[in-house]
Amino acid sequence: MTSSLADHLRALPDDGLMALIRLRPDLVIPPPSDFSAMAHRAQSRVAVARALDGLDTFTLEILDALRYTRVGHTTSVEAVLALTAAAGLEAARVRWAIDLLRSYAVVYGQDQALRIAGAVDEVCSPYPAGLGRPADELDPMAGALVADAAGLRRTLMAAPPAARAVLDRLAAGPPVGTVTPASLQPDSDSPVRWLVDRHLLVPVGRDAVELPVEVSLVLRRDAGPLGQLHPDPPPMDTSQREPAQLDRAGAGQVLDLVRNAEALIETIGAEPPAVLRSGGLGVRELRRYAKTVGVDEPTTALLVEIVTAAGLLGEEIVDTKRVESVFLPTVAYDAWRAGGIAARWHRLAATWLTMTRAPSMVGQRDDRDRPINALAPELSRPGAPAQRRAALRVLADLPPGATAAPSAVVDTLAWRAPRRVSRGASAGIEASLAEAAYVGLTGFGGLTSYGRLLLDELAADVVDADDPLGLNAPEGGVLTGSAALLDTLLPAPVDHVLLQADLSVIVPGPPDASLAGELELLGVQESASVYRITADSVRRSLDAGYSAADLHALLARRSRTPVPQTLTYLIDDMARKHGGMRIGSANSYVRSDDESLIAEVLADRRLQPLALRRLAPTVLACRHTPARLLEALREAGYPPVQEDATGAAMLTRPKVRRGPPRPTWAYRGVEDPAAGVRLSAPRLAGVIEQIRRGDAAARVARRAPVTVRANGSTSGSHTEALEVLQQALRDRTRVWVGYIDAHGATASRLVRPVSMGSGYLRAEDERTEMLHTFALHRITAAVPEDENS
Numbered sequence: 072m073t074s075s076l077a078d079h080l081r082a083l084p085d086d087g088l089m090a091l092i093r094l095r096p097d098l099v100i101p102p103p104s105d106f107s108a109m110a111h112r113a114q115s116r117v118a119v120a121r122a123l124d125g126l127d128t129f130t131l132e133i134l135d136a137l138r139y140t141r142v143g144h145t146t147s148v149e150a151v152l153a154l155t156a157a158a159g160l161e162a163a164r165v166r167w168a169i170d171l172l173r174s175y176a177v178v179y180g181q182d183q184a185l186r187i188a189g190a191v192d193e194v195c196s197p198y199p200a201g202l203g204r205p206a207d208e209l210d211p212m213a214g215a216l217v218a219d220a221a222g223l224r225r226t227l228m229a230a231p232p233a234a235r236a237v238l239d240r241l242a243a244g245p246p247v248g249t250v251t252p253a254s255l256q257p258d259s260d261s262p263v264r265w266l267v268d269r270h271l272l273v274p275v276g277r278d279a280v281e282l283p284v285e286v287s288l289v290l291r292r293d294a295g296p297l298g299q300l301h302p303d304p305p306p307m308d309t310s311q312r313e314p315a316q317l318d319r320a321g322a323g324q325v326l327d328l329v330r331n332a333e334a335l336i337e338t339i340g341a342e343p344p345a346v347l348r349s350g351g352l353g354v355r356e357l358r359r360y361a362k363t364v365g366v367d368e369p370t371t372a373l374l375v376e377i378v379t380a381a382g383l384l385g386e387e388i389v390d391t392k393r394v395e396s397v398f399l400p401t402v403a404y405d406a407w408r409a410g411g412i413a414a415r416w417h418r419l420a421a422t423w424l425t426m427t428r429a430p431s432m433v434g435q436r437d438d439r440d441r442p443i444n445a446l447a448p449e450l451s452r453p454g455a456p457a458q459r460r461a462a463l464r465v466l467a468d469l470p471p472g473a474t475a476a477p478s479a480v481v482d483t484l485a486w487r488a489p490r491r492v493s494r495g496a497s498a499g500i501e502a503s504l505a506e507a508a509y510v511g512l513t514g515f516g517g518l519t520s521y522g523r524l525l526l527d528e529l530a531a532d533v534v535d536a537d538d539p540l541g542l543n544a545p546e547g548g549v550l551t552g553s554a555a556l557l558d559t560l561l562p563a564p565v566d567h568v569l570l571q572a573d574l575s576v577i578v579p580g581p582p583d584a585s586l587a588g589e590l591e592l593l594g595v596q597e598s599a600s601v602y603r604i605t606a607d608s609v610r611r612s613l614d615a616g617y618s619a620a621d622l623h624a625l626l627a628r629r630s631r632t633p634v635p636q637t638l639t640y641l642i643d644d645m646a647r648k649h650g651g652m653r654i655g656s657a658n659s660y661v662r663s664d665d666e667s668l669i670a671e672v673l674a675d676r677r678l679q680p681l682a683l684r685r686l687a688p689t690v691l692a693c694r695h696t697p698a699r700l701l702e703a704l705r706e707a708g709y710p711p712v713q714e715d716a717t718g719a720a721m722l723t724r725p726k727v728r729r730g731p732p733r734p735t736w737a738y739r740g741v742e743d744p745a746a747g748v749r750l751s752a753p754r755l756a757g758v759i760e761q762i763r764r765g766d767a768a769a770r771v772a773r774r775a776p777v778t779v780r781a782n783g784s785t786s787g788s789h790t791e792a793l794e795v796l797q798q799a800l801r802d803r804t805r806v807w808v809g810y811i812d813a814h815g816a817t818a819s820r821l822v823r824p825v826s827m828g829s830g831y832l833r834a835e836d837e838r839t840e841m842l843h844t845f846a847l848h849r850i851t852a853a854v855p856e857d858e859n860s
Contacts, residue, residue, distance in 0.1 A: 076188055077110035079179040081766065089755045094175055095122055096750060099758050105766035113176055114189035122175045123194060124490045129302045131489065133168040136297055137178060137187060138199035148182040157295035164302055200297045201244015206283035209273040216270045217285035226269050227289065234262035238271065238282070242290035243298060246282040247275065255280075304486040307469070307479045312515055314472040320514030321522065322560040325416045326581065328511055330599055332419060333408060334364050335374050336383060336400050343397035346386055351444030352398065357433075372433035372445040373506055377419050379446060380426040382732035383407055398446075401732045409584055413550055413558035417525070420510050420553075424529055425456050431502035458496065459503045460526065461488065466518040467526055474517035477501040521560070525553035568602075570630045574638055576602040589625060592617075604638060609645045610710050616722045619646035645710065650720055652704070652711040654693075659700045661691040661711065677707045768838055776807055776854045792853035796832060799855065800824040808834070809852040810845050821856065 080088070092099050097118055103109040112118055123131065133151065140150035148169060155165050169185075172178045180186045207214035217223055230238065241248055254261040255274055263280060266272040272280040291298050344356040352375060361371040378384045383404040386396045407415055429452040433445050443449050465480045465487075466473075481500050485492040492500070507513045512522035550558050565580040568590070578600045582590060593612050594602030612622060622642050626634045652663045652672075663669050666688045673683055673691060681703055683691045693700050697713055704711045713721045750758070792808075799806040809819045822834035822843060832845040 075110065076114060076176065076179060076186075077107045080110055080113075080176070081106045085756070085759055088759050089752070090174060091176055092750065092755055092758070094125075097121060099750075099762075102758050102761055103765075105762060105769040107766070107769070109762060116190045116193055119177070119188060119190040120194045120490075122177060123191075124488060126171070126175070126177075126488070126490075127304075128486045128489050129164075129300065130168045130171050132200070132297065132300050133165060134172055134177065134187075134191070135195070135200040137169070137172075137185060138192065138195070139202060139297075141187065145180070145184040145186055147185060154296050155300070158297065158300050160300065160302060196245060198245050198247070201242075201246060202284045202287050202296075203246030203281050204284060206273075206285050209275070209281060209283055210270065213270040213273050213283050217283060223286070223289060226271060227286075230269075230271070231262065231265065234265050237262050237266060238286070238290060241272075241280075241282040242287045246284075246287060247279055248282075249279055252277050301486065305482050307475050307483055309469060309473045309475045309479070311470075312472050312474060312517065314520060317472060317474070317514040317517045318519050318521070318560050321511045321519035322557065324509065324514070325511035325557065325561065326412065326599070328419060328509065329412050329415050331364050331366060331370075332374055332378050332383075332415075334596075335360055335371070336378055336404055338363050339384065339398055340400045343387075343399050346396040346398060347444060347447075349444065349447055351447030354442065354444060357445055369431070369433065370509060373430040373509065375445045376426070376428045376430040376450070377423050377510075379732075380428060381407075381418055381422040385732040387731065400729055402729050403732060404729075411550070411558065411564070412561055412581055413554040416511065416557060417554040420512060420522075420525060421529065423506065423510050424459055424525070427451055427453050427455050429455050429499065429502075430506065431499065454491070455499075455503075458491070458499060459507070460529070461491075462500050462503050463507060463512065463518060463522070463526055466513065467523050469517070471520065471523075472517060474515050476516065477504045480504060521553040521557040524556055528552050566629070567631050568629050569632050570626065570634055570638065571632075572635045572637070574604045574635065574641070576604060578602065586629065589629070593622070593625070604641070606641065606645060609642055610649065610705075613646060613649045614712070614722060619643055622646075648710045650712045652709060653714045653718070653720070654697050654700050654704070654711050657692040657694075659693045659695060659697040660686070661693065661700070661704070662689055664689060672704070672709065675707060678703060764838065768836075788852060789850070792850055793847065795853040795855060796824055796827060796850075799853075800827055805837075805856040807852075807854040807856065808832075808845065808850060811849045811851065817851070 080091075083091070095113070095118070098109055098113055103112060123134075126134075133155075136151045136154055137146050140146045140154065148166065151169070152162050152165055156162075169178065176188060177191060178185050178187050203209075205214075206217045216226065227235075227238070237248070250261075250263050253259060254263045255267065255277075256264070263272065267274060267280065271286055272282060275281045288296055294300075338360055344352060347353055357368055357371055357375070360375075361368045364371060364374070366374070375384070381403075383401060384398060385401040387399050388396045407418060428450050430445070430450065432443055432450055435443050437443055437449050461484055462480055465483045466475065469475065477500070481492065481497045484500060485497075504513070504516075507522075508516075512519060512525070518526075562580045564583040564586075565578065566583050566586055567579075568586070569577040569579060571577065575597075576590065576594050578586075578590070580600075590596075590602050592608075592615055594604045594608050596602050609622070613619075617625075619642050623634070623639065626638070651665060652661060652668065654661050661669070661672060661683070669685070669689055669691060672678060673685055681693050681695055681700060683693055686692050695703075701711055701713055715721055795806060796808075803823065805821055805823045807819060807821055809817065812818045820836060820843065821838075822836050824832060824834045825842065826833045827847075830847050832847055832850065833842060834845065835842050
């Protein structure tokens, strides 16, 4: 018969241990040395609380029933079935809940002698099933009242309505209530005083009263001894739509998400913001980015958190002395941007589901009454990924096309995980659902088909059991799973535009990668599908190395409408002026073959801070750098081109800065080892084998002879130990060796000597299949194995 949790774990088969570890991965992070250590960890307060947090209301009610029916250290399934029968519950439903508790190792043992794991009583209510202590333990007068069943019923029937309301509230649990000291005074006319005078309630302090268990059982005569049980979740008020409607709504939001994320990163890359000393992004910068991208500040904070967690935005130190950093796009952003919309969305959505950040808390106050900024360390919440997946799982359990209000999802989660939701998590759940809608996982309050598939992908093992090395993984660029399904719902990328007479460019769909790069260089984006070609954008294209002929050919190839004559004139005019003015270093200079243009620049009042000086009719010198001179002339409306020492034009695209991504552990839940951990079957098998080996070694070590386990030995015993080792080496037999380890502690090991010399013994431990080396001067004793047996 199992007498301890360690014995129970030791007796489980490998598949049973795998099932337990999948439910409670924190038990093997890091792997315990043996089953005793695993059982000790499983019964700690933190581990038990984490296990109970994942149980539904009815299972917790059955756990309370087991605690209530416990006699000594054990209880039985029959005792719980007897109590639940009064409530009309099926025995199979109750046994299912008990089996679930067994699968979590919260209870263990045979049906006739079930044991409850340690620390359960510490993390649960001290009043199982909401029932108080017996009346005899509280007050002798209350004990006398409940001993007279008829008298107790008459007293309850005589209670005034206000007093009866107090009794009904306490009978539902918990049985202890807080009152004002004045209500317990002898001259008080409060309902509590009436109940105390008649011994239905017993004072347990200056401001608390307790309802005896016998009174609670009488008041619960209709519902049963355990009170009102909740075997099923509350009904959800849902509405039905066509699944295609949800997918279309979500796909439209996907386009906005990807476009806004790209616009945000490009804006940050143009003017990298400084990292606050507290580690976050400034409020003014966040407000500016919200205005630039065209969304509100909470949505901008969500975007910043997602792209940073996805490794698209990082930090770079710009001043090592003062340790100042700026936010910059990373190299991964360039690769992400080159992918398709579905692939880009998949990375953002999967990151949101798994990141341990709470963007909805941006703007709130911390413990010091300071506002919490985006990307601040205070936004770390290890339970955020589990909360998001739990909320979406409620929608996933509904039929395809079904939608539900956030409040209905909260009510269902309050039944599925009452310990989590009861801690004030309803606001976080509603925020998660709002974020899911923005990310494109939901539409009209229902889960999309590709969102449902993404949840299943994240719930599966990270490593395929049939392909643990990933040899059959799809090649790069091939969409699979949710990304492939979403790709069928998105409009196909287009490779053409529609030019308008007002120099606007209409893109009739998401542009492909090559067209997007050309539009970024040639135009200025005004909306999701509209660009505008300006003189500055044409000059930017010419600076990048395009000629007028190249731009005319590009527009003719890409446009499905005739190229407006005004646009042709604009390109030709800018190309004729482009390069007509050159700058160099004097520190820097300006030269042009057009003497009138040089005179115009010299007389321009906007350029007076540059202190230009005429060196020749066609040359001006400047004390500023070429970059500063180039910027000032362009701001004044001139189209200069920089040249090198040989006079050749320097036509290059603007260089972009890239920074390293933030470390991924900041977004993957290292604070909570169990957050989002999924162990593959091969890894589980290895962990279980390691625990079994360690347990076997520990049990054998506990059976070592007393003479071996004793610390300290005389010179005579040390000499005898060496003789025993030499004999075992000759006979190739196993021997118990006692020694002092590197920490000064006494240890023992059953080994087979291999060699002995140069002051060391080399021996093989057949249980662990390892070769150990012992310093001879540290060996305290040696006993042949057959003498111990």
